[in-house]
Amino acid sequence: MSISWLYPVLVGVHVTAAIVGVGPVFFFHPILTLAGNMGEAMHAHNIVERLNKAANIGFGALLLSGLSLGVTSPSLFQALWFDLSLVLFFISGIYVNTLYKAKMKQLQEIVKQSVESQGGDQELAQQYRVILKQKVPYEWVRILILLTIIVLMVWKPN
Numbered sequence: 001m002s003i004s005w006l007y008p009v010l011v012g013v014h015v016t017a018a019i020v021g022v023g024p025v026f027f028f029h030p031i032l033t034l035a036g037n038m039g040e041a042m043h044a045h046n047i048v049e050r051l052n053k054a055a056n057i058g059f060g061a062l063l064l065s066g067l068s069l070g071v072t073s074p075s076l077f078q079a080l081w082f083d084l085s086l087v088l089f090f091i092s093g094i095y096v097n098t099l100y101k102a103k104m105k106q107l108q109e110i111v112k113q114s115v116e117s118q119g120g121d122q123e124l125a126q127q128y129r130v131i132l133k134q135k136v137p138y139e140w141v142r143i144l145i146l147l148t149i150i151v152l153m154v155w156k157p158n
């Protein structure tokens with residue numbers, strides 16, 4: 001029995017997973033900047049946290065469908081773009097779970113402590129504003145790695 005239908009189906013799953021995984025990442029920082037006081041910042045972090053969980057499911061599906069495409073068509077493992085994408089994908093995972101996560105945790109801690117001790121109505125703490133600004137380049141590194149993978153996916157250099 002021919003399984004020629006399998007490859008395009010997997011590409012469909014893969015592209016859907018790319019939307020679910022990568023899409024939300026572009027909105028994390030803009031959502032956080034909407035907060036006008038500490039209570040709103042808490043709410044913004046909860047939204048980002050929810051979106052991040054959905055994005056992680058997308059990233060898991062991206063890896064699984066990407067590897068399944070490789071199993072269906074093993075010559076892919078010899079293609080530069082495929083191997084480079086895999087490496088970048090893992091680098092991105094390590095980066096997000098170490099440096100990026102540490103910055104996010106710093107912000108979450110300030111918000112939590114501040115709301116617990118003084119309620120949500122007070123204006124954004126100076127330290128919070130500073131760290132939120134410091135987080136911008138971390139956000140760009142994450143986005144640039146993802147964009148590089150997308151370029152590799154579409155361009156497919158051998």
Ligand code: HEM
Nearest residue numbers: 018022062063066067069070085086089146149150153154
């Ligand atoms: C952030 C991560 C990723 C994103 C956003 C992404 C996105 C995409 C997109 C949009 C396509 C369709 C491109 C086209 O057909 O022109 C694609 C194809 C593909 N991707 Fe990914 N991908 C990612 C990670 C991966 C990884 C880690 C692997 C390998 C394990 C992989 C393997 C593939 C394969 C084999 C194809 C099919 C290429 C073809 O035959 O046309 N992708 N990807």
